[in-house]
Amino acid sequence: MGSVARRDVYTAQSLLEVAVGVFNERGYDGTSMEHLSRAAGISKSSIYHHVPSKEELLRRAVAHALDGLFAVLDEPAAGEGRAVARLERVVRRTAEVLMERLPYVTLLLRVRGNTDTERWALVRRREFDQRVAELVRAAVAEGDLRPEVDPRLATRLLFGMINSIVEWYRPHPGEPVVSGDVVEAVISTAFDGLRQPAVSGSAP
C-alpha cells in the first residue's frame, strides 16, 4: 500500500461517486485504476476490494442513471390518460431525474460504445428513446401534437433539449438539487414553444 493511502472508509456507493466524478473529468477511456486510487486516496487493492474492475464501476454508474430513467416510464401516471399528458409527465420526470442523478446521467450521455458495458448502455438508451417516441406517436394520433413533425425527429429534439441540461446545470450549494424553473422552461418550450401566441381579436 502506497504512503498516500488513507484508511478505506468507502462504501460501494461512496466509492462509485468518486469514480463517476473522475470518469466525467478525464473521460472513461482516459481513466486508469491509478487515477481512481489517487482520487479516492486509497490503494488500488482497496478499490479491488470493492469492485473487480473499472468497467464494473462504469456499469454500476450507468445502471444508476438508467434505473432512474426507466422508473419514470413505469410510474403509474405514465400509463394513464391521454398520451400527451403522459408524455408531459415523462418529460418532466426525466428532467428531474437528470438533475437528481446529474453526474450519473452525464456519464451515461457521454458513453460512446467501446466496451460491452458501453454498448449495453447505448442499447438501453435507445430503448428509452423508443418508448418515448411511441408516446409522441400516440399523442400525434390522438390529435394533441402537431402532425407535421416526424415523431422520431420530435423525440430527438426533445431529448436534445433535456439532455443539454447536463452541460450547464450546476445547482448552488444549499439550493434544491432539482430546479423547478428549469423543469417548467423545458415543458413550456417543448410543448408550447417560445413564441407568444397572437391574441385573437386584439386591436391592431
Added chain:
Amino acid sequence: MGSVARRDVYTAQSLLEVAVGVFNERGYDGTSMEHLSRAAGISKSSIYHHVPSKEELLRRAVAHALDGLFAVLDEPAAGEGRAVARLERVVRRTAEVLMERLPYVTLLLRVRGNTDTERWALVRRREFDQRVAELVRAAVAEGDLRPEVDPRLATRLLFGMINSIVEWYRPHPGEPVVSGDVVEAVISTAFDGLRQPAVSGSAP
C-alpha cells in the same frame, strides 16, 4: 519515412478533414501525431510540413466551425426587422451551418478547455450564445416571445436542441448535406412547440 507512408498529396484543408475525423473518433486528448500519421497514411514529418502541431490542427478546425457560426450573426438579415424574425433566421442558419460543417461543429461542441486553443474556443462559443441570448431578450421585450421563460435559459434550451443534431444527424450519401426537414422541425418545435393548438370555437 516509414514503409507505410504514401506520397503526401494533402492540402492544408484535406489534411484538416482527416484530423477532424480522428479527433472526433478518439477525442482530441486521446489523439497523438502518430494516430494522425497513420490515419492520413503519410509520415509525421509530412504532417509537420503542413502544420507545426496537433493543437494548430485543432485551432483551424474549431475556427472553421466558429467562422461559419459567427457569419450567421453578421448576415444582413440578422440585423433587420423584429427581433423574433432575426432570431428565427439565426436559428435556421445555425442549424444549417451545423449540418454543412458537421464534423467541425461536432469537434467544437466537444472541446473541454484543457489547452489555450480549447479555452479560446469556449470563450468564442459563450460569445456566440450571448449574442443569441440578446436577440431572445429583445424579442421578449418586443412582446413576441413568452415573457415567463428566462432569456438565458431559453437560449440554452434552444442550443440544446440545435446542438443535439450533431449526435444523430448523418446525411445519406447522395442526399443534400442540409436537411430541410430537420431545419423546419427545429424552427417549429422551438417557436411554436410540439402541441397542436386548440381550435377555438370548435364543437366540444
